Amino acid sequence: MPSKATLQFVRSLHQKKNRQQENLFLVEGAKSVQEVLASSFRVEMLLGTSQFLADHAGLIQQQRCRLDPATPDELTRMGTLESNNAAIAVVHMRPNTLPALPPNAWTLVLDDIRDPGNLGTILRIADWYGIDTILCSATTAEVYNPKVISASKGSFTRVHWWYGDLEPVLKTATQPVFGTFLEGDDVHQAGFGTSGGLLVMGNEANGISPAIEALVTRRITIPRYGQAESLNVGIATAVILDNVRRTPPPPAPSLVRRGQGGVIT
């Protein structure tokens, strides 16, 4: 049973300033905790029902973390979820290191995405579409916010992120920088090539900021067939990545030299 001090400590990690001071964050619920146990994140402490601790003994042993059995009621009181009948993990943050941008791959760039639910959804979409790296402006929602972790449905364990000043990174990028605007090349026709690129998604209300817009080399747009004014930024990210990932159209059929015995060249 968790001590009063443990309960208070876990609750303190609901707040960003305490997370940053401790360099720890919370992962909550059966699926997310299971994924973090199996990931390269280092788990400091695991609070779980006896059932959960027994069911995942193998994973837990690998982490060698502190264990504390807790009832669903205690987990719910300690955590941020409406209810939690499985587990909460207290996990070490990763260092914030700017990754080398992989050549021939795609990188997502988030310019001031403010809503934690949107950020979590974008992590999940990036994971679905095989995007490994996300660069976030310092003003983007904090990825360790429990709402982000929860909305990512475990995808936070598979996507790497970095927070910082986007301008110098985009200025030195050798790949094309795509940005979504109301006017731009139709994503159905744009052609995203096979050598990768950076895809910038902008703020929910204001879109891409002027400083970043100046560094965009390819303006694209999602064509609209009805009358809605806009799409949610998570939806737009998914639609663009789906277009990026489409198999390029098959090569045009070889020309047939008719009258030459049907030889196909």
Added chain:
Amino acid sequence: MPSKATLQFVRSLHQKKNRQQENLFLVEGAKSVQEVLASSFRVEMLLGTSQFLADHAGLIQQQRCRLDPATPDELTRMGTLESNNAAIAVVHMRPNTLPALPPNAWTLVLDDIRDPGNLGTILRIADWYGIDTILCSATTAEVYNPKVISASKGSFTRVHWWYGDLEPVLKTATQPVFGTFLEGDDVHQAGFGTSGGLLVMGNEANGISPAIEALVTRRITIPRYGQAESLNVGIATAVILDNVRRTPPPPAPSLVRRGQGGVIT
């Protein structure tokens, strides 16, 4: 200033059973109220700041509804939004009539979508992709829930819906019935044709129910390039509709009869 009775009446419409009894629902916030005033919905009562009422006098006159000036504080106390500095409209529901399915067009079919946020997002996506009609299982979230109306960002005024038993409708449909499953034709390759169809989206946790699955004539799937287990149903709806709406690939290039003076046939 709204009377205590008005305040209580508006608050009673937070509850589904009262909405159904009164056949009225709430629309909140500047943009949504502006859209509903300009739509074919009939507004019963409008509560708004003096500024909002002055700014939209033309639209308001067309509706000939009861007006009641209210402060932002009163609007916030009456409504469901975290804050509201503009207006609340009390609006008449539309009759629940099964529409004729338009030939050569696309219809969305929602089989037990439970989350109001997802339903609102789907209305917005349908509106973006020019889908006019949504058929909902009786178990789907109530479209008049304030969370649905709010998440639709005004698109509820442009999309028509019907709630009822989906089976008889799908049984008599003359168009193909598409359904999304983990295995099915890749939406990048499927070919959606030009004669329209019905697109079934299933429950957030369980997917399409067995009874409806039996009526699906074309199984499709969104290809995955990474490791996320699934996509949110709103995201999936957008990606599929984007694939449905893509201009069909251009016809193969005309064959060139070489050695005949380059005549293109």
